[in-house]
Amino acid sequence: MIQSQEFQSIIQAFYDAKDEQGIYETFDHLTYFLGFKYFAIGHHVDLLNPPIASFGISNYSSGWLNEVFHERYFMDDPIHFLCNGRHAGFAWPESHLLNRLNERHRHILERGALRNFQSGYTIPVHLPGEYSGSCTFATPTSGTIAHNVLPAAFFAASHAFEAIRRLARTAAGLGLEPPPQFTDRQREVILLMGQGKTYAEMGMILGISRETAHQHCKLVFRAYGNIQRCNLIARVLYDGIASFPEMLRKQ
């Protein structure tokens, strides 16, 4: 049974950490405390071109990290793939999860097993309007995860993610702009753009002139810093201003 006091002091240590070194040491302690050997925490982004305020920290061996970078495994990470659409943590490998993986995913998982990542527990982190991320704890032996530590692992990892996120945001000068706000009419033209309508078609649908429809769209582009139309669609979906069902429904 793990100790509540130690659990609480580890979480405090994450918030007290001043830099990546402090986070790393606390994570090492947490990983051992939970009975695992390896940890990795970070955003699911292109590791060769990480975006601003994203982060990634792990105690993986340099041999495995070299292989991950050289073979670009991070673009098809099977564990990151399994995080999609779920908030709950998951232990792996479990057959009902593995069924969802493709050939390339399975290959990466097998390579990891050869490098001593036999089993683990992963906590997804999805924050609205931000890149998805996760925290993984792994062991070099299969079938040795103590399931009674998993709630503590989930909570500790979530606190750790938040503590690192605050450090990264501060280091990036809080570079995360809130998304622009739109009027009802502007949202209507956004949805119509997503449906591939021309300005003339928008005007007909909304009962306004082509020119007025164009003006509404111009204000939308300007709100996103004169964004291109295709890029706008990606941004409004990402920012939650419009949803796929709204964009894809038939007019």
Added chain:
Amino acid sequence: MIQIFEGAQWANGLPILDGMYRDRKKIFVDLLGWDVPVVDGAYEIDQFDDEHAIYVVATNEKGEHEGSIRLLPSRRPHVLGSIFPELCDGAIPVGENVFELSRACLSPRNRAARRLQVRNAVTTAVVEFALLRGIDRFTCIADSGWLSQILSLGWDCRPLGLPRDIAGLNTGALVIEIDSDTPDKLRTAGTYVPMRIVHAHADGRAAA
């Protein structure tokens, strides 16, 4: 707009609170499948929704419920103290200046971007209300579906004990410390929303 209601009322009560209980039923019973009481088949109202409960409620321009949260005084029965005391490994925080946050609810009618704005507005109102009333600690129970969002609001949030598996979800008790620096912490996190808070109870009592 954000309104504060002190004391529960339903059926012939206030349309805003009725809308809140209806949305709570949609979220906690219909969507999340919680085993909590439902009144008249439409309202999620439990034993803690009494005259001591305080509600911070966001409404749209039509006066419809957009999001809300319930504050319960820790000196009276509350969720952590009465139902899940095992989530707290030390003494359960109790005191005049300690309240529990529960039933955080965002209207399912809003889309993601608006829900985020309402979430931030309700959080800001909770912090401002606490500073106004001298509340310095909130307790709350978080499960894996909400934990990251609660932490990302920017306030100081720490565990009260080891989390447990409850009904298949990792669940734990948290304490949130509130002081005069808390609004700045929300600003740093990008979650502070400048606003005017209306105390809805004052009108109600004057009329009664």
